[in-house]
Amino acid sequence: xxxxxxxxxxxxxxxxxxxxxxxxxxxxxxxxxxxxxxxxxxxxxxxxxxxxxxxxxxxxxxxxxxxxxxxxxxxxxxxxxxxxxxxxxxxxxxxxxxxxxxxxxxxxxxxxxxxxx
Numbered sequence: 418x419x420x421x422x423x424x425x426x427x428x429x430x431x432x433x434x435x436x437x438x439x440x441x442x443x444x445x446x447x448x449x450x451x452x453x454x455x456x457x458x459x460x461x462x463x464x465x466x467x468x469x470x471x472x473x474x475x476x477x478x479x480x481x482x483x484x485x486x487x488x489x490x491x492x493x494x495x496x497x498x499x500x501x502x503x504x505x506x507x508x509x510x511x512x513x514x515x516x517x518x519x520x521x522x523x524x525x526x527x528x529x530x531x532x533x534x
Contacts, residue, residue, distance in 0.1 A: 486534045495525035 420438070424431040438444050456464065474481045506515050 486532060488530055488532045490528055490530045492526050493529045495527075 420431050420434050424434045427434065470481075504515075508515065
């Protein structure tokens, strides 16, 4: 709702409405802050955990690191692709270049997760 409409509906001047809003209600008009995207529930939960960990770290750093458990994860593919050196072949000048295709999307993979403290 804008100031002129409030003034019209209440029957008081726009200046009086502004005075009430700014001085009596201690409000100000601000622009919306743009953010790249909204966090998913999982990302927001992760952000909250990070915030809690930062608070614990500032309160008692020594105790924090004694209780810390961390993890790392990586995808492990069922087929280990050849390196560039392993895939080199001899060919005649007139023969076409050999082709090597990427790992197919249907190749199996597993998530390897490591925890340590």
